Amino acid sequence: MNIAAPICSDTACRVQVDGVCRLGNDPVEGCPHYAIEMDDIEEPAQEQEPPIAQPVPIWSSEALLLENLVALKRQRQVRTIALVGEQKVGKTTLLASIYGAYCKGPFAGLTFVGSETLLAFARLQSFALVSSGRGSPTVPRTSRRDPLSFFHLALARGGGEVLDLAIADRSGETYTAARTSTDLISTLAELRHADRVCFLLDGARLASMDSRTAYTRHFRQMINALNDNGALATAQDVEILSTKFDITSTANLEDKNIEFLDEYQARLVSDFQRKGLAISSHHICALPKADRGVGFVGLDEMVRRWTAPTPPPMVAPQPLRDATRQFDRLLAKA
Numbered sequence: 001m002n003i004a005a006p007i008c009s010d011t012a013c014r015v016q017v018d019g020v021c022r023l024g025n026d027p028v029e030g031c032p033h034y035a036i037e038m039d040d041i042e043e044p045a046q047e048q049e050p051p052i053a054q055p056v057p058i059w060s061s062e063a064l065l066l067e068n069l070v071a072l073k074r075q076r077q078v079r080t081i082a083l084v085g086e087q088k089v090g091k092t093t094l095l096a097s098i099y100g101a102y103c104k105g106p107f108a109g110l111t112f113v114g115s116e117t118l119l120a121f122a123r124l125q126s127f128a129l130v131s132s133g134r135g136s137p138t139v140p141r142t143s144r145r146d147p148l149s150f151f152h153l154a155l156a157r158g159g160g161e162v163l164d165l166a167i168a169d170r171s172g173e174t175y176t177a178a179r180t181s182t183d184l185i186s187t188l189a190e191l192r193h194a195d196r197v198c199f200l201l202d203g204a205r206l207a208s209m210d211s212r213t214a215y216t217r218h219f220r221q222m223i224n225a226l227n228d229n230g231a232l233a234t235a236q237d238v239e240i241l242s243t244k245f246d247i248t249s250t251a252n253l254e255d256k257n258i259e260f261l262d263e264y265q266a267r268l269v270s271d272f273q274r275k276g277l278a279i280s281s282h283h284i285c286a287l288p289k290a291d292r293g294v295g296f297v298g299l300d301e302m303v304r305r306w307t308a309p310t311p312p313p314m315v316a317p318q319p320l321r322d323a324t325r326q327f328d329r330l331l332a333k334a
């Protein structure tokens with residue numbers, strides 16, 4: 001139903017009904033209230049609601065999940081490193097030590113310029129502080145329930161070029177399970193993203209005569225399992241990092257740990273090089289708590305390897321030896 005627009009702004013006036021002006025104007029057009037635009041009547045000013053700002057997403061600074069890493073990789077060129085090793089080999093400690101080194105200043109020829117995972121790093125670092133109440137520095141155990149996570153570092157070279165590193169961490173139990181149940185290997189998503197895969201070899205278990213034999217067999221089995229199932233296909237480099245060098249080097253000298261370790265590493269390297277892997281081996285000590293005199297070992301060189309400038313891609317045409325067309329053979333003939 002259409003309601004006729006009021007003809008008089010005086011709401012008590014019945015001019016619209018009976019044609020008589022309440023104020024006695026005749027003709028009614030003489031009334032100042034008659035036939036004025038109702039829009040001209042000023043509405044009492046309504047209180048304006050303050051505008052509600054849209055929520056702004058803020059970066060939590062926690063460790064990156066796989067989808068966060070993929071998003072970051074779309075924005076920046078990120079070098080990804082996977083740390084592979086069984087429980088308590090020292091993966092998380094290595095991460096904490098790298099961050100700790102940058103907290104002190106430039107390290108391995110690079111300066112810290114930022115991190116998308118500062119809070120996660122700080123949380124690891126807090127376990128090493130006196131205020132944590134612990135007698136010696138440590139890091140929290142990575143549980144099998146914890147998701148695969150990545151720690152990010154943005155590092156600058158002298159010329160100002162910034163390099164992004166993402167280092168994967170996950171629980172050692174998952175890698176142990178994948179070694180024996182190879183159908184789990186395809187679930188190790190970090191390996192598909194990794195430019196470099198580092199196998200961490202526990203120097204403390206190698207230094208123990210009781211566990212040495214079984215452990216070395218399991219370690220080789222791990223590299224074999226990942227290699228045979230194509231999990232190392234995308235990595236340009238593979239490293240064996242023997243951890244806890246403070247323990248390996250100070251345990252009973254008669255056990256000749258270092259000689260044993262070096263021979264074992266050399267054998268692994270030559271066997272896997274024959275299988276086509278670009279593999280090398282190195283000693284590291286990320287937390288010299290068994291012997292402070294040993295100090296941090298191999299971390300500087302390791303970060304330099306991880307961040308070394310990549311050679312420019314080969315663009316020159318390569319000669320084809322047995323090409324079917326004469327034209328394609330020209331370069332080989334030259």
Ligand SMILES: Nc1nc2c(ncn2[C@@H]2O[C@H](COP(=O)(O)OP(=O)(O)OP(=O)(O)O)[C@@H](O)[C@H]2O)c(=O)[nH]1
Nearest residue numbers: 087088089090091092093142171172244286287290
């Ligand atoms: N002496 C010595 N101990 C170390 C070194 N690196 C790590 N550790 C110790 O080894 C233990 C295990 O280290 P983590 O870093 O938690 O090992 P992880 O590989 O992350 O283990 P999961 O989280 O179980 O997969 C901790 O008590 C560390 O303090 C080292 O270089 N020297």
Ligand SMILES: [Mg+2]
Nearest residue numbers: 091092141142
């Ligand atoms: Mg851990």
